[in-house]
Amino acid sequence: MHEISLIQSLLTIIDDHAREHGFKKVNQVSLSCGRLSTVEPLALDFAFKILTETGICAGAELKLDILPLKIHCFSCDREFESKNGDPTTCPNCNQDQVTVTGGWDELQLIEMDVD
Ligand SMILES: [Zn+2]
Numbered sequence: 001m002h003e004i005s006l007i008q009s010l011l012t013i014i015d016d017h018a019r020e021h022g023f024k025k026v027n028q029v030s031l032s033c034g035r036l037s038t039v040e041p042l043a044l045d046f047a048f049k050i051l052t053e054t055g056i057c058a059g060a061e062l063k064l065d066i067l068p069l070k071i072h073c074f075s076c077d078r079e080f081e082s083k084n085g086d087p088t089t090c091p092n093c094n095q096d097q098v099t100v101t102g103g104w105d106e107l108q109l110i111e112m113d114v115d
Pocket residue numbers: 073074075076077078090091092093094095
C-alpha cells in the first residue's frame with residue numbers, strides 16, 4: 001500500500017509548513033490527484049487516519065479531489081474533460097478518434113485549514 005508513504009511525505013511537508021508559519025493544529029487537508037493516478041482514495045483515507053492519530057494533524061479531515069480525465073479528439077481537434085470512466089467516443093462529434101491526454105497527476109497538497 002503505497003498510500004502510507006504518500007501520506008508520510010505529505011505529513012513531512014505539513015510539519016515543515018507548521019514550523020515555518022507557526023500554526024499548531026491542522027483542521028482540514030485538501031489534496032488532489034488525477035483520475036488515472038495510482039492513488040486509491042479509501043487506502044489514502046485509511047493511511048491518513050492511522051498516521052495522524054497523534055501530532056499536528058490529529059483529528060483533521062482529509063479531502064481528496066479527483067481531477068477529471070483530459071481527452072483529445074482527433075476528428076474535431078478539441079480537448080475535453082471527463083469526470084467518469086474512460087470515454088471512447090468524443091462528446092462533441094461522437095467519433096471514436098479520441099486519446100487521453102491527462103489525468104495522471106500525482107497527489108498534490110492543495111490547501112490546509114489550520115489554527
Ligand atoms: Zn470530436
